Amino acid sequence: MNLNFNQSLAKKYKSEPQKIRVLSEDWVAKQSYCPNCNTEPLAAFTNGKPVADFYCANCDEQYELKSKKAKLSNIINDGAYATMIERINSKDNPSFFFLTYSQEYRVNNFLIIPKQFFKPDMIIKRKPLSVTAKRAGWVGCNIDLRKVPESGKVFLVKDQQVIPRDNVTEQFQKTLFLRTQSIASRGWTLDILQCIDKLEANFSQSGLCVCRLIKTQIS
Known part of the structure; x- marks a missing residue:
């Protein structure tokens, strides 16, 4: 597994968030695999999927990707509150990949929190956007990772060390009983x-x- 981003893909983008979105999604598509069944590569959803970025063509697991420079914080910004709550309460809610990267655009940590560890009280409702905002009234949300037990944090890469695939799959599958x-x-x-x-x-x-x-x- 190559932990370096392909920085050449970001040359045409000026915005840092745009660069990171392109670089991180490319890295996951080319370097990652399905933690549930070990299949690679993961397939990318077309743009516009409300709460998922990737899926496994073999076992149909869905994954949403969140990327952040430096350390992973306990509170993660996410999208629309109503959409997130709806997906958590549905049967096809995605698992979440969380990726942190260094100043040199190298992956520091890459972990997955399986979907069975998400529950409504983890989702923090933000205040609606003001009437002067472009999307006035829109309500976003944050994800509170402090409510996730250690068994729900499955690392594929930890401190720039790649975790053996068998270990990842074993830990991921150990808690699948929660889905029932x-x-x-x-x-x-x-x-x-x-x-x-x-x-x-x-x-x-x-x-x-x-x-x-x-x-x-x-x-």
Whole structure:
């Protein structure tokens, strides 16, 4: 996996957001693969898909890409609030790729949060745009990643180190059971997993064994 962006593609763009969109989407299309079934390459949706950028032609998983320079923050800007809530509550909501890159346009981190880890209370509603704005009244949203347990953060690249594909697929598939649960039940399970993450940070070695046993029983 080549972690460098193809910077030649950005020469005709003046806006930095436009450059990053082109560079990051090209990188994912050429360097990434489906974390669910290991198929490559991923196919790109035509422009205009409300909440997805890529899909796997083999298993039909859908993916939305978010890119950011330097570190990944806990709060991520997203699109229309109503569209995002609608997709989360539907059966074909996408999983999310999050990509961070260096000043040299090299991928630092590339991870996926599978769609089963998204729930409505993760989506923060923003204030409507003012009446003087071009899209007056439009309501956007943010994604709160603090509500995602560690088991829901599947790295393909971490600190510029490529994670073995088998490890990625194994971690991704380990939580697929959540997709069979109702939104309410899934929310409860995710809350429990988050609580266990917090306990693990403070427990002794024996306590860690208990936490891991509980995780095993849940999954």
